[in-house]
Amino acid sequence: DTEVTQTPKHLVMGMTNKKSLKCEQHMGHRAMYWYKQKAKKPPELMFVYSYEKLSINESVPSRFSPECPNSSLLNLHLHALQPEDSALYLCASSQPTTNEKLFFGSGTQLSVL
Amino acid sequence: AQKITQTQPGMFVQEKEAVTLDCTYDTSDQSYGLFWYKQPSSGEMIFLIYQGSYDEQNATEGRYSLNFQKARKSANLVISASQLGDSAMYFCAMRGALDAGNMLTFGGGTRLMVKP
Numbered sequence: 001d002t003e004v005t006q007t008p009k010h011l012v013m014g015m016t017n018k019k020s021l022k023c024e025q026h027m028g029h030r031a032m033y034w035y036k037q038k039a040k041k042p043p044e045l046m047f048v049y050s051y052e053k054l055s056i057n058e059s060v061p062s063r064f065s066p067e068c069p070n071s072s073l074l075n076l077h078l079h080a081l082q083p084e085d086s087a088l089y090l091c092a093s094s095q096p097t098t099n100e101k102l103f104f105g106s107g108t109q110l111s112v113l
Numbered sequence: 114a115q116k117i118t119q120t121q122p123g124m125f126v127q128e129k130e131a132v133t134l135d136c137t138y139d140t141s142d143q144s145y146g147l148f149w150y151k152q153p154s155s156g157e158m159i160f161l162i163y164q165g166s167y168d169e170q171n172a173t174e175g176r177y178s179l180n181f182q183k184a185r186k187s188a189n190l191v192i193s194a195s196q197l198g199d200s201a202m203y204f205c206a207m208r209g210a211l212d213a214g215n216m217l218t219f220g221g222g223t224r225l226m227v228k229p
Binding site: 033041042043044045048056088090092098099101102103104105106107109 | 146148150155156157158159160163165204208216217219220221222
């Protein structure tokens with residue numbers, strides 16, 4: 001069983017909707033990540049939070065808004081998305097020290113109509 | 114800039130046989146880490162094995178071993194005694210010395226199919 005829980009597993013939204021993806025871990029990790037994965041492609045990093053502070057934003061459009069309310073939770077708020085934003089969104093966590101392995105959730109499959 | 118290359122888009126292997134998945138990397142960093150992840154159709158990325166650039170021994174984890182050839186900049190994954198449950202996408206990934214946190218750069222992946 002994965003120790004990183006993502007909800008919902010599937011999400012369909014229109015381009016005018018506002019929705020949120022949620023991620024939770026209880027391993028005491030202090031680094032959390034959002035990755036985007038298009039079909040048949042590798043995951044691409046979007047955001048990194050370290051000690052609940054945003055440390056990396058990989059030039060992600062502002063229609064994606066991350067939030068880390070505490071050390072166990074990571075949200076991704078979605079607004080005015082485009083059909084090309086349809087993808088699998090993966091959350092991961094790790095200790096923030098060098099070369100610690102990342103634990104991934106099962107992802108949220110997002111479809112934007 | 115770092116680059117990870119997996120040249121095998123898809124591979125077949127007979128159940129119970131060994132298989133090698135190729136991974137080459139390009140970096141100017143002296144210190145870096147190499148990871149392999151498995152992604153079944155469920156979507157979750159499952160950590161398999163890690164090799165540090167200064168590790169002298171090849172990493173092993175159960176049926177997984179990493180054939181690390183630093184001079185050739187290759188980090189091939191060897192799976193021994195393949196099982197039907199090994200059918201999945203496999204990604205090689207790298208963390209460079211200057212990468213903040215543990216951000217990983219992934220290769221394009223190899224789809225492994227195990228035949229009964």
